[in-house]
Amino acid sequence: MNIRKLGELYVSFFKIGGLTFGGGLAMLPMLQREIVTDRKWCTEEEILDMYAIGQCTPGIIAVNTATYVGYKQAGFVGGIFATLGVVSPSIIIICLVASILKSFINMPAVVHALAGIRVVVCALMLNTVFTMAKKGIVDKLGGVLFAGGFILACFTPVPTAMIIVLAGVIGVCAKKFGGRKDA
Amino acid sequence: MIYLTLAIEFFKIGLFSIGGGMATLPFLMDLTTRYDWYTASVLANMVAISESTPGPVGINMATYAGYNAAGVPGAIVATLSLTAPALIIIVIIARFLENFSENPTVKAVFYGIRPTVAALIGYAVWELLKIALISTAGGTTRIDYTSLLICLGAFGLLQVKQLKKLHPLVWIAAGAVIGIVFRM
Incomplete structure (x- = not known):
């Protein structure tokens, strides 16, 4: 297993997760830049196909796309690393915001x-x-x-x-x- | 065992929420009736915060729900369980199915599901509206007309082409200012 590739997948999708607001279509420009232009992991067409599939499969579109790209690059484990990358910023940010909000909620x-x-x-x-x-x-x-x-x-x-x-x-x-x- | 319950509930949500992050909302609303993890009114705050922080909305909401149920470990369990079905399904599709979205049966299934998902989100919004617009202050239940006007006004403004493209964050910030100014 190519450890470096798994690391790259995690980092790239961490960036995509952490820098897009709203998910879904809002993610498209970031995906194109990071995955198509910079990393050349897949083509523009593949990303758009993935969006079409994302519309009609269960799950969050961002996660579906991450899984697909990760799988194509490094098999099932690659899919897992890309998915973990895209959800990590949410876990960190939401837990922070939620814990901060808890102390201010009665103001x-x-x-x-x-x-x-x-x-x-x-x-x-x-x-x-x-x-x-x-x-x-x-x-x-x-x-x-x-x-x-x-x-x-x-x-x-x-x-x-x-x-x-x-x-x-x-x-x-x-x-x-x-x-x-x-x- | 709360983690197991969270895992099962969010795996189910991941499996059945089709069409993007907001499709998880009716399921999250449904959880308020079966568990005491958060109330429907807290859910409204969760939606606002999930919309205005980075990351996919569906993931943010699941993380938040898990956090409210069982702290940081709960957040991690809920989020990973939500993504698990997609991981499995996408790998299968990537491997075996060519032109999945062009398949006539797949198209027929989604022809039925698309309007229904809109209706289910509509139901969740209806529940949120009841919380936002009905005031129970002073022991009497009545419609809060200030809130109703602000809601209708915001909805009207959202139909204006130039304003439509504004980021949700802008609307949410405006809502916060209005709330403070009108002491809602």
């Missing part, structure tokens, strides 16, 4: 600030839901699935994972028996 200014932040976060998230719904709902069945998913989640104890599996099964059935064209 009036912090309480007010957090209340204001909560409201704005709701608006941001609402916006995300609208964007995702616009992209995801391509026909009537999509609308029904959206409404059905919301109602099941809000008013029934059906587990979230079960709702997702159900939606996948409905998607396959609709394509198979409904004669729908490929979306």
Whole structure:
């Protein structure tokens, strides 16, 4: 096993994890620079393919991409090192912030600030839901699935994972028996 | 054994949260009803902090949830468990499947899942909205109209093309200032 390569994978993905805010698409420029331009570990096309796969496989897209690049470079262990690299900054930073916040959480200014932040976060998230719904709902069945998913989640104890599996099964059935064209 | 529980719960989240970091939110909301690791209102703070610190949002939120449940070891267990399913699945895909995302069955599955994931995140946001907009001060439950107006205003501004591209951090900082100014 090439120890140096594993070290490089860890360091590169540590940088990518530590220098991107937001994850997902926000990570693309950093990935291109570090992985495609500097290290030449894969091509631009491979990164974009990886994003497409990341959209339709479980897990965080950043982790999926790290695993894929690491695996291609140094096998399964390479995948593990790249993944550890991309999550390490989060573990360090979040634990620090969380422990600091704990000692300030009862200060009036912090309480007010957090209340204001909560409201704005709701608006941001609402916006995300609208964007995702616009992209995801391509026909009537999509609308029904959206409404059905919301109602099941809000008013029934059906587990979230079960709702997702159900939606996948409905998607396959609709394509198979409904004669729908490929979306 | 809290670490084992954390590992199982976050492995499950990693396996079923499809479509990026925010897809973990309904699962994290779900955990508030089954464990006393954090409350739904703390979850709102976790989302804000995860959005405004470096690192993938989904990883940040998992780390935070794990930290709240069982300190630094909890944070590490939750994060690694969340990534484990992806690690296994991506290696399998990289090895065996060519053009995975072009496969008709895969496409059909995601045709069904995409609107549903949007709905599930919508449900989680609905729960967060209830916490942010309903005031229980003085023993009475009522809608806090200042918060409602600020939320609608922010949502409206987010539809403006030039403002859309602003980093979430800017919005969150503005929220903090508004919160302090209006003594929310």
